[in-house]
Amino acid sequence: MTDEKKQIHELTPMDDETNQAFETNEVESLPERDALSHDESSDEEIIASSFNEGDETPEQMRARWAKEKADAHKVSEERKKEGLAERGPALEKLNAAKKKLSMAKANRRKAKTESEIASAEEAVAKADAELLLAEDDMRSVKNKLELSRIKFKKELADNRTILSLRHMRMYFKLGRWPDYVKLKAVHDVSFDIQEGETFGIVGESGCGKSTLGKTILRLTNPTSGQVIYNGQDIASIPDKDFVKLRPELQMIFQDPMSSLNPRMSVKEQIEEPLLIYKRCPDRAEREKRVLELMDTVGLARRYAEMYPHELDGGRRQRIGIARGLSLEPKLIVCDEPVSALDVLIQAQILNLLMDLQREKGLTYMFITHDLSVVKHISNNIAVMYLGQIVEQCETKRLFSHTLHPYTKALLSAIPVPSLQKKRERILLKGELTSPINPQNRCRFAPRCIYASEECFASAPELKDVGNGHKVACHRVAELNDLSET
Numbered sequence: 001m002t003d004e005k006k007q008i009h010e011l012t013p014m015d016d017e018t019n020q021a022f023e024t025n026e027v028e029s030l031p032e033r034d035a036l037s038h039d040e041s042s043d044e045e046i047i048a049s050s051f052n053e054g055d056e057t058p059e060q061m062r063a064r065w066a067k068e069k070a071d072a073h074k075v076s077e078e079r080k081k082e083g084l085a086e087r088g089p090a091l092e093k094l095n096a097a098k099k100k101l102s103m104a105k106a107n108r109r110k111a112k113t114e115s116e117i118a119s120a121e122e123a124v125a126k127a128d129a130e131l132l133l134a135e136d137d138m139r140s141v142k143n144k145l146e147l148s149r150i151k152f153k154k155e156l157a158d159n160r161t162i163l164s165l166r167h168m169r170m171y172f173k174l175g176r177w178p179d180y181v182k183l184k185a186v187h188d189v190s191f192d193i194q195e196g197e198t199f200g201i202v203g204e205s206g207c208g209k210s211t212l213g214k215t216i217l218r219l220t221n222p223t224s225g226q227v228i229y230n231g232q233d234i235a236s237i238p239d240k241d242f243v244k245l246r247p248e249l250q251m252i253f254q255d256p257m258s259s260l261n262p263r264m265s266v267k268e269q270i271e272e273p274l275l276i277y278k279r280c281p282d283r284a285e286r287e288k289r290v291l292e293l294m295d296t297v298g299l300a301r302r303y304a305e306m307y308p309h310e311l312d313g314g315r316r317q318r319i320g321i322a323r324g325l326s327l328e329p330k331l332i333v334c335d336e337p338v339s340a341l342d343v344l345i346q347a348q349i350l351n352l353l354m355d356l357q358r359e360k361g362l363t364y365m366f367i368t369h370d371l372s373v374v375k376h377i378s379n380n381i382a383v384m385y386l387g388q389i390v391e392q393c394e395t396k397r398l399f400s401h402t403l404h405p406y407t408k409a410l411l412s413a414i415p416v417p418s419l420q421k422k423r424e425r426i427l428l429k430g431e432l433t434s435p436i437n438p439q440n441r442c443r444f445a446p447r448c449i450y451a452s453e454e455c456f457a458s459a460p461e462l463k464d465v466g467n468g469h470k471v472a473c474h475r476v477a478e479l480n481d482l483s484e485t
C-alpha cells in the first residue's frame with residue numbers, strides 16, 4: 001500500500017466491502033484529491049435533491065425577514081407609545097414634588113417663630129416623602145420601558161435566522177476517473193442558526209463535523225445545496241462578492257499550534273488579518289488595535305513580541321480567538337476550540353467565548369465531540385453520524401428527552417461525577433462504517449442494537465416529532481414515548 005493510501009486508511013476506517021473497492025482503485029496524490037466541486041459528473045441524484053419543492057428560496061427568506069422586522073417594529077412602537085403615556089403623568093408628578101419640596105425649604109428658611117419653624121419642618125419632611133414616592137414611580141416606568149426595549153431586541157434576534165443550510169452535500173473523490181469512489185463526508189444536511197445563538201454540532205471522530213464547518217465558510221466548495229447567510233446563497237456567489245463577506249465569517253481552529261505561523265510573533269499574527277483586509281492603515285492605530293484585541297481575549301501585553309512555541313496551549317488559543325475577532329465577525333465556526341486544552345484552561349476559554357458573545361452579539365457554530373462541553377455552551381444541538389444529522393433540538397431537550405439510539409449511546413458515555421450514581425453505559429458495536437459510497441440504509445444500522453429489516457432497506461428521514469425535536473430513525477415512535485416530548 002502506498003503512503004498516501006495508508007494515510008487515507010488511517011483517516012477513514014473502512015468496512016470490508018469498501019476497503020476492497022478502495023484497494024482496486026488508484027488514489028491520486030493528496031493535493032489533487034480535492035472535492036467534487038459543483039460535481040463535474042452528471043450526478044442526477046445530487047442535482048435533483050439540491051433544492052426540494054416547498055423549500056424557502058433566499059428571496060422568500062429575505063421577504064419573510066423584512067415582514068418579521070416590520071411587525072416587531074410595529075409592536076415596539078406601540079409599546080413605546082404605551083410607555084410614553086405612562087411616563088408623562090409620572091414625570092409631571094415628579095416635577096410637582098420637586099417644586100413642592102423647594103417651596104417648603106424656602107418657607108423653612110423664612111420661618112422665624114418656633115411654631116413656624118416646626119410646621120415648615122413638617123412640610124419639608126412631607127414634600128421629601130412625596131418626592132421619594134414620585135422618584136420610585138418614575139424609576140419603575142423607566143424600568144418598564146427598558147424591559148420592553150430588551151424584549152423587543154430579543155424578539156427581533158429570535159426571529160432572525162443568520163445562516164440556513166439547505167440539502168448541503170460535500171463529497172470528496174478518491175481515485176481516478178472513471179473508477180473513482182465518492183467519500184460522502186457531508187450528506188444532505190439542512191438546519192437554521194439564529195442570530196446570537198450557539199449552535200452545537202456533536203458526533204464522533206470522522207463523522208464530518210470539520211468538513212461541514214469548512215464548507216459553510218467556503219474553505220471547500222460544497223458539491224451541492226445552499227448555504228444561505230443573511231439571505232444570500234454564499235455557496236454560489238462569485239468569489240469577488242464572497243471576499244467582501246469573508247470578514248463576517250471566521251473560524252477558530254482545533255489545534256492553535258498548527259493554525260498559527262511559527263515564524264510570526266503574537267503581535268504579527270493578530271495584525272495579519274487587519275493588514276490583509278486593509279483595516280487600520282495607520283501603523284500606530286493598528287498597533288493600538290492589536291493591543292486592545294489582546295486585552296479583549298485576556299492575553300497580557302507582555303506576550304506581544306513572543307512566538308507561539310514560547311506560549312502554552314491556552315494562550316495560543318487566545319491568539320486564535322483574537323485573530324478571529326480582529327475583523328469584527330458576525331458568525332464564528334469554532335472547530336473543537338478547547339479539545340487540545342486541559343480542563344481548567346478549557347473552562348477559561350469557554351467562559352471567554354461566552355463573554356465575547358454577550359458583549360459583541362456573536363453567533364457561534366460550535367463543533368465538538370464532547371457532549372459536556374456543548375451542553376454548557378449551546379442553545380441548540382445537532383448530532384451528526386457519518387455525514388448526516390440524526391437528532392436536532394434545543395440543548396435542554398436533547399439531554400432530558402434523548403430519542404435517537406446513537407445519541408443515547410453518546411450520552412451514556414459521559415462520566416457521572418458521583419460515587420453513588422452510575423449511568424448504564426450503552427456500548428456501540430464496531431467502528432464508524434465508511435462514508436465511501438454508503439448504501440441506502442440507516443447509516444447507524446450496522447451498530448444499532450434496535451436495527452430491524454426496515455433499517456437496512458431504506459434511510460430514515462430527519463423528521464420533527466414535536467416541539468421542533470427532529471430525529472432520523474424508523475423506530476423512534478416504537479422505542480420512545482413521544483407524548484413526553
Ligand SMILES: Nc1ncnc2c1ncn2[C@@H]1O[C@H](COP(=O)(O)OP(=O)(O)OP(=O)(O)O)[C@@H](O)[C@H]1O
Pocket residue numbers: 011012033034172183185203204205206207208209210211212369435
Ligand atoms: N480533503 C479530504 N479528502 C478526502 N477525504 C477527506 C478530506 N477531508 C476530510 N475527509 C474525510 O471526510 C470524513 C469527515 O472528516 P472530518 O475531518 O470532517 O471529520 P470530523 O468529524 O471533523 O472528525 P474529528 O472529530 O476527528 O475532527 C472523514 O472520513 C475524512 O477522512
Ligand code: SF4
Pocket residue numbers: 405406442443444445446448449450451452455460472473474475476
Ligand atoms: S433507523 Fe433503525 S438502525 Fe437506525 S437508529 Fe433507528 S432503529 Fe437504529
Ligand SMILES: [Mg+2]
Pocket residue numbers: 209210211335
Ligand atoms: Mg474535525
